[in-house]
């Protein structure tokens with residue numbers, strides 16, 4: 001393993017300079033089964049050593065728990081890290097298992113104060129709207145987010161799971177640094193409209209779940225059989241039952257290409273999404289999630305892999321054949337509004 005730091009890129013035309021690969025921190029306290037916190041802290045430290053600077057969390061990950069967990073790391077390295085967090089998934093007091101999407105001004109103001117307090121910082125570097133509440137005009141939501149920039153509580157703005165139209169309307173109110181949406185060999189719907197709009201506006205793409213939530217690595221083949229009962233992926237249609245078996249069969253070319261590069265399937269999946277920066281001519285900063293330092297090293301290694309035209313062509317048909325939706329409830333995504 002080399003200790004060479006990864007290259008940097010600008011997060012959109014007007015955003016900060018960041019390592020070309022970020023780190024998704026959600027699984028460190030939420031969604032993906034039991035976590036060893038010492039191991040997760042070691043993963044954060046290793047990532048920073050290797051030049052990973054964009055760290056992704058959200059207030060909804062464990063109802064604030066993920067932000068609290070990350071706070072000591074962020075405070076110890078405040079000038080080296082770019083902290084990204086999100087608002088919009090409100091948890092009703094009477095039912096902590098539910099999430100209600102809220103984009104209204106009072107809610108955003110309450111959410112930002114909560115995140116700042118839990119993170120223990122003066123300002124959030126990149127503040128995302130996590131999900132779109134279609135009952136609130138996007139101009140109003142971004143208007144409130146822009147006020148937070150003027151007040152010094154937030155430095156850059158981002159949007160997650162938006163349509164191209166919503167991105168354009170938002171960007172007209174205040175520059176948007178990044179759109180975060182699912183983008184991987186298994187999830188390519190944003191390429192139709194969102195990616196061209198982002199390129200035109202100079203907005204960066206931050207692909208979430210670039211490893212298909214771990215499925216593309218071969219780490220699990222069937223969520224029902226391989227993952228713990230509280231693992232969120234057991235609710236995702238493409239990872240269970242017959243869909244999982246059909247989807248696992250799609251990974252064959254990934255393994256063939258990995259062998260040719262003396263690399264892992266995870267590295268090829270990440271190299272593919274990273275290479276979209278060249279294919280689509282825009283800034284792409286994937287945020288693979290891991291709680292293990294050894295996997296941080298492996299994933300960062302993907303930044304040194306370039307796939308050939310022939311390899312890209314072999315991987316091209318995969319997404320079109322995936323069985324099952326990304327989420328059980330697609331109302332929580334931009335799909336259907338496109």
Ligand SMILES: NC(=O)c1ccc[n+]([C@@H]2O[C@H](COP(=O)([O-])OP(=O)(O)OC[C@H]3O[C@@H](n4cnc5c(N)ncnc54)[C@H](OP(=O)(O)O)[C@@H]3O)[C@@H](O)[C@H]2O)c1
Nearest residue numbers: 024025026208209210211212213214217266288289290291
């Ligand atoms: N905006 C949104 O709505 C949204 C939605 C989902 C996620 N996100 C963000 O995106 C980040 C990344 O997405 P994600 O965590 O859902 O999915 P992901 O990055 O596609 O995959 C993460 C899973 O892959 C495993 N993994 C990571 N590297 C591996 C490797 N080299 N070999 C084998 N397994 C590996 C991880 O397990 P270990 O942890 O055990 O290594 C974890 O289970 C999240 O952390 C979160 O910050 C945002």
